[in-house]
Amino acid sequence: MRKRIVAFRRLNQEQLTQLRQHYDVDFFEHHEDADSPAFHAALAKAHGLITAGLKVTPQLIDSAPHLETIASISVGYDNYPLATLNERNILLCNTPDVLTETTADTGFLLIMATARRAIELASWVKDGHWKSSIGPDLFGSDVHGKTLGMVGFGRIGAAIARRGSLGFGMQIRYTMASPKPELEKELGAQRLSLQELLATSDFVCVSVPLNADTEKLIDSAALKRMKPNGILINISRGKVIDEQALIEALNTGQIGAAGLDVFEQEPLPVESPLPYMPNVVALPHIGSATHETRAAMAQRAVDNMLLALAGSNPISPVNPEVLTRRASV
Ligand SMILES: NC(=O)C1=CN([C@@H]2O[C@H](COP(=O)(O)OP(=O)(O)OC[C@H]3O[C@@H](n4cnc5c(N)ncnc54)[C@H](OP(=O)(O)O)[C@@H]3O)[C@@H](O)[C@H]2O)C=CC1
Numbered sequence: 001m002r003k004r005i006v007a008f009r010r011l012n013q014e015q016l017t018q019l020r021q022h023y024d025v026d027f028f029e030h031h032e033d034a035d036s037p038a039f040h041a042a043l044a045k046a047h048g049l050i051t052a053g054l055k056v057t058p059q060l061i062d063s064a065p066h067l068e069t070i071a072s073i074s075v076g077y078d079n080y081p082l083a084t085l086n087e088r089n090i091l092l093c094n095t096p097d098v099l100t101e102t103t104a105d106t107g108f109l110l111i112m113a114t115a116r117r118a119i120e121l122a123s124w125v126k127d128g129h130w131k132s133s134i135g136p137d138l139f140g141s142d143v144h145g146k147t148l149g150m151v152g153f154g155r156i157g158a159a160i161a162r163r164g165s166l167g168f169g170m171q172i173r174y175t176m177a178s179p180k181p182e183l184e185k186e187l188g189a190q191r192l193s194l195q196e197l198l199a200t201s202d203f204v205c206v207s208v209p210l211n212a213d214t215e216k217l218i219d220s221a222a223l224k225r226m227k228p229n230g231i232l233i234n235i236s237r238g239k240v241i242d243e244q245a246l247i248e249a250l251n252t253g254q255i256g257a258a259g260l261d262v263f264e265q266e267p268l269p270v271e272s273p274l275p276y277m278p279n280v281v282a283l284p285h286i287g288s289a290t291h292e293t294r295a296a297m298a299q300r301a302v303d304n305m306l307l308a309l310a311g312s313n314p315i316s317p318v319n320p321e322v323l324t325r326r327a328s329v
């Protein structure tokens with residue numbers, strides 16, 4: 001009997017055809033489908049789950065007794081109950097590398113847009129305020145030559161730092177990462193404690209994963225340590241920052257501005273003040289959202305799934321210990 005795959009969002013026809021050469025595939029294209037009886041019925045029979053943006057709970061895993069492999073169309077895996085997956089010997093795969101440069105582009109877009117007040121001033125022009133040349137009340141601040149503090153210095157953090165150092169002559173600091181001697185050499189990066197980095201960086205850019213250690217890492221005390229005109233960028237996950245504390249810090253002028261791609265709750269609740277604050281650039285979680293990169297991520301998920309269900313090693317497993325355990329049975 002052919003194995004079955006549930007595919008939830010973001011796959012194109014070619015990718016579905018590729019999967020269907022080997023497996024029966026139930027495809028659910030829309031976010032709302034996750035609440036449908038058809039989705040749950042399909043999951044009850046599935047050996048593989050390919051998904052983007054689905055909150056996978058232990059209960060959901062319980063309702064999928066045949067599940068062997070999950071291929072997430074994302075690099076972050078805070079949406080998955082890793083302990084439950086490990087208990088059930090379910091392999092989880094993600095999509096590192098293929099989205100690194102695009103997400104770093106978005107990170108740098110936030111740096112530029114906040115420092116130069118680009119969104120605020122574009123609205124100002126649209127609203128018909130441009131009657132004469134602008135004065136200092138609308139000036140921004142330089143990006144080149146400034147200090148960029150990376151909270152997390154992995155794939156995406158390093159790619160943002162590279163843009164800052166090589167393109168804009170920024171001084172790079174990093175924290176919340178093991179020592180990176182090669183990057184220190186390449187970029188002149190300096191490893192500091194979180195407290196030192198916050199106090200000395202013009203831009204603080206968060207690129208750590210969300211987990212128990214990093215939740216609310218940037219809290220009210222951390223925000224108080226930042227420079228008065230400091231700019232906070234978040235390209236990782238909303239819950240790494242205490243959002244209420246951030247709103248207060250922005251309102252009281254404790255920090256200069258924030259560029260945010262991610263939020264505690266997504267989509268951002270309509271009552272959130274963040275998108276309306278002049279010193280905030282709020283984007284709808286578009287770190288990797290280009291045609292090229294989203295296609296590459298979906299393809300990586302398909303490749304991971306095909307390899308894993310065929311009993312081979314996938315390209316990017318999150319919990320490879322499952323493979324070792326399977327091999328020893
Ligand atoms: N906005 C968006 O659309 C996107 C957001 N993301 C987010 O960005 C995150 C980072 O991605 P990526 O750079 O590829 O990941 P990496 O694993 O390459 O980098 C993570 C960095 O965080 C550091 N780190 C610090 N504390 C922890 C901890 N408690 N647990 C794990 N790592 C820690 C790591 O340290 P060390 O170097 O010592 O391992 C590493 O430097 C993703 O997890 C995801 O949440 C990713 C893609 C798009």
Ligand SMILES: O=CC(=O)O
Nearest residue numbers: 073074075076287
């Ligand atoms: O947020 C996106 C991801 O790939 O993680």
